Amino acid sequence: MLEALTALVTETVADAAGEWDVAGEIPAGVLRGLGAKGVLCAEAAPEFGGLGLSGTDNGALTAHTGTLCSSLRSVMTSQGMAAWTIQRFGDPAQRARHIGRLTGGDLAAVAFSEPGAGSDLAAMTTEIRREGGGIVVDGTKTWITVAGYADLIVVFGRHGSGGAVALVPASAPGVRVTRVPEPLGCRAAGHATVVLDHVRLPEENLLAVAGQPLAMLTTIALTYGRLSVAWGCVGILRACLTAVARHAAQREQFGKPLLRHQLVARHLAELYAAERTATFACERASRSWDSGSPEQVPASVLAKHVAAGNAARGAASAVQVLASAGAAGGHVVERAYRDAKLMEVIEGSNEICQLMLAEHAASSAR
Amino acid sequence: MTDSTTELPVAAIEQRIGAFLAAKTKLTWEPEEDLFTSGAVSSLFAMELVVFVESTFQVAVEGPDLAMDNFRTVRAMSSLVTRLRSGGDGA
Numbered sequence: 001m002l003e004a005l006t007a008l009v010t011e012t013v014a015d016a017a018g019e020w021d022v023a024g025e026i027p028a029g030v031l032r033g034l035g036a037k038g039v040l041c042a043e044a045a046p047e048f049g050g051l052g053l054s055g056t057d058n059g060a061l062t063a064h065t066g067t068l069c070s071s072l073r074s075v076m077t078s079q080g081m082a083a084w085t086i087q088r089f090g091d092p093a094q095r096a097r098h099i100g101r102l103t104g105g106d107l108a109a110v111a112f113s114e115p116g117a118g119s120d121l122a123a124m125t126t127e128i129r130r131e132g133g134g135i136v137v138d139g140t141k142t143w144i145t146v147a148g149y150a151d152l153i154v155v156f157g158r159h160g161s162g163g164a165v166a167l168v169p170a171s172a173p174g175v176r177v178t179r180v181p182e183p184l185g186c187r188a189a190g191h192a193t194v195v196l197d198h199v200r201l202p203e204e205n206l207l208a209v210a211g212q213p214l215a216m217l218t219t220i221a222l223t224y225g226r227l228s229v230a231w232g233c234v235g236i237l238r239a240c241l242t243a244v245a246r247h248a249a250q251r252e253q254f255g256k257p258l259l260r261h262q263l264v265a266r267h268l269a270e271l272y273a274a275e276r277t278a279t280f281a282c283e284r285a286s287r288s289w290d291s292g293s294p295e296q297v298p299a300s301v302l303a304k305h306v307a308a309g310n311a312a313r314g315a316a317s318a319v320q321v322l323a324s325a326g327a328a329g330g331h332v333v334e335r336a337y338r339d340a341k342l343m344e345v346i347e348g349s350n351e352i353c354q355l356m357l358a359e360h361a362a363s364s365a366r
Numbered sequence: 367m368t369d370s371t372t373e374l375p376v377a378a379i380e381q382r383i384g385a386f387l388a389a390k391t392k393l394t395w396e397p398e399e400d401l402f403t404s405g406a407v408s409s410l411f412a413m414e415l416v417v418f419v420e421s422t423f424q425v426a427v428e429g430p431d432l433a434m435d436n437f438r439t440v441r442a443m444s445s446l447v448t449r450l451r452s453g454g455d456g457a
Contacts, residue, residue: 091429208429215409216434223413292421294386294414301410359408363391 002057005039006064009072017069018330020188031075031149036105040079048096049103050083055289059231059282066235070339071188073235075107077228077347078146078189082108082154084224089165089209089217098167101152109150110225111141111194112218119352121218126157126196128164128206135206137166141194145346148179148190155196156218163214165207165221174199185335185342222347223297226304227289229347230282233307236336236343237275240311240318243333244268247322258321267317274310281306298360305353311340374451379423379444386418387440397441402434412437419443425450 012030020026034040042058044050053061058080066073079102086098102108117124126139139157147153153168153175170177180191209217248259248268258264285299315336319326326333344350380397387395390411401407407415415437416427425447427436436446 088428089432209432212432213409213434216412216432219409219413220416220432292417294418294421296417297410297414356408356410360410363408363411 001051001053002060005042005051005053005061008037008039009034009061009065009068013065013068013072017072018332018335020069020071021335022187022330024182024187026069026071026075026149026188026190028149031072031107032105034072035079035102035107038103040076040107041083041099041102043080044083044087044099044103048083048099050099051103054286055227056283056286059227059286062228062231063235063238063279063282066232067239068235069188070232070236070335071186073232074145074186074189075149077225077232078110079108080228081110081221081225082152085110085154085165085221086167086207088220089207091208094167094204094207098152106151107146107149108152108154109144109146109190109192109194110154110156110221111144111147112156112222113142113144114140115142119349121156122214124157124214126155128155128157128159128166128210130203130206131200134200134202135166137168137196137199137201139196141196143180143191144194145186146190147177147192147194150177150190153194155194156214156221158214159210162211163217164210165217166201167205167207168196168199168201172199172201183342185339187338219297223300225347227282227285227296227300229343230278230285230300230303230307233304233311233340233343234275234278234282236311236340237271237278237307237314239332240314240336241268241271241275243326244271244318244321247325251325264321267321271314271317274314278303278307278310298357301348301353301356301360304347305350305357308340308343308353309350311336312344315340374423374447376444376448379447380440382422383419383440383443386422390414395440397444398439400438402438415443419447423447423451 038051042051042053042061046052062076065076083099083102087095112121114124128135128137137155150170153170155166155168174197176195178193183191248264249257251258281303285303288296288299318333319337322333420427436442
C-alpha cells in the first residue's frame with residue numbers, strides 16, 4: 001500500500017511544485033482528490049474511511065511528499081493532526097462523523113497560535129463557551145496552515161478554567177479567513193488569519209475532552225504535528241541531497257567536477273549526514289509511536305528539533321553549492337531554503353524544543 | 367481492546383504505575399499523592415503517562431477519560447484502568 005500511495009503522490013505533484021509555490025496556491029481539486037483517497041490523513045482508521053497506515057509508513061509517505069512539495073506536505077500535517085485530535089479528544093459519534101469527512105475530501109486546519117500566543121500557547125485568549133444549549137467561539141487565530149483551503153477549522157481555546165477544542169466549519173456565520181500574503185515558506189499551504197466573531201455552533205461541535213488543561217491538550221495534538229513536520233524535513237533534506245549530488249557530479253569548474261573540490265565535497269558529506277541522522281531520529285520516534293511506548297513524546301520533540309535544524313542548514317548549503325543554478329524562484333533548493341527556515345519556527349520553535357528537551361534531560365538525570 | 371479475561375488486582379496495577387513513576391521521576395509516590403502540584407510533572411510527562419497507561423494495561427484513554435484528574439494520583443490512575451478494563455464508561 002505504501003508504494004502505491006507514494007506513486008500516487010508523485011503522479012499528482014508531477015512537476016507542478018515550483019509553479020504552485022510561485023502562484024501560492026495548490027489547485028483545490030488536487031487537495032480534495034488526495035483527501036478523498038485518504039492520503040492526507042493516512043493513519044485514520046478504516047472504520048472512518050481511512051487507510052489505517054502505521055505511523056512509520058505514514059512517516060515515509062510524509063517524507064516522500066516533503067521531497068516533492070513542502071506545501072502539500074504541510075496540508076498533510078494539518079489534516080493528519082486534525083484527524084488525530086478528533087480521534088483523541090472526541091467521543092465515538094464525533095470521531096465517526098468528523099474523521100469520516102476528513103477521509104472524504106473535506107480539508108481541515110488546526111488553529112493554535114494567536115497574536116499574543118505563539119510559543120506561549122497557554123496565553124491564548126480565544127474563548128469557547130457553552131451558551132443556550134450550544135457553544136460560542138470568539139477569538140483571532142494567526143498563521144493557521146491550510147485555513148485558506150479548509151472546510152473545517154479545529155480551534156483550540158479557553159473553556160472555563162481549562163481548555164477545549166471546537167470544530168468550526170469555515171462556512172459558519174462569524175468566521176472570517178484572510179490569507180497571509182506571500183508567506184516566507186510553504187507558500188501554497190494556505191496560511192491565513194482566522195477571525196472568529198461570536199461563532200455559534202451546536203454542542204456536538206465541542207470535542208468531548210472539554211475542560212482539561214490547555215497545555216495537556218496542545219501537547220497531545222502537537223506530538224502528531226511535530227513528528228509529521230520532522231518527516232517533512234527529512235523530505236526537504238532528501239530533495240537537497242539529490243540536487244547537490246547531481247549538480248556536484250555534473251558541473252565543472254577549474255577543469256574538474258565540483259565534487260572533486262574538497263570544500264564542495266564537504267557540503268555533500270554534511271548533507272548526507274544531516275539526512276541520515278534526521279531519518280534515524282524520525283524512525284525511532286515513529287517506532288515508539290507505533291508500539292505505544294511513552295518514549296514517543298520526547299522522541300517526537302527530538303526528531304522535530306534535529307530534523308528542522310538539519311533541514312535549515314542542509315538547504316542553505318544546497319543553495320551554496322548550486323548557486324545561480326538553484327536560486328531562481330520555485331527551484332527545488334530555493335523552495336527548500338525558505339520552507340526549511342519556517343520549519344525551525346513552527347510546531348514548537350527551535351528554542352521551545354530546546355526548553356522541552358532540557359527539561360526532559362534534567363528530569364531523566366535526577 | 368479490553369482484555370476482560372485477565373483480572374488485574376488494584377495492588378498489581380498500582381505497583382506497575384509506581385514503578386514507572388519511580389523510574390521516571392526518581393521519587394517514590396504515595397497512592398494519594400498529587401503528581402501535578404509537586405512540580406515534578408511537565409505537560410510532556412503528562413502525555414507520557416497517558417501513553418504508558420494505555421500500552422501497559424491495554425486500554426484506550428480517549429475523550430472525557432483524558433481528564434487530568436484521572437492521572438493526578440497513582441490511585442486515580444488505577445481506578446481509571448480498572449474501570450476501562452471492565453468496559454465501564456463512567457466518565
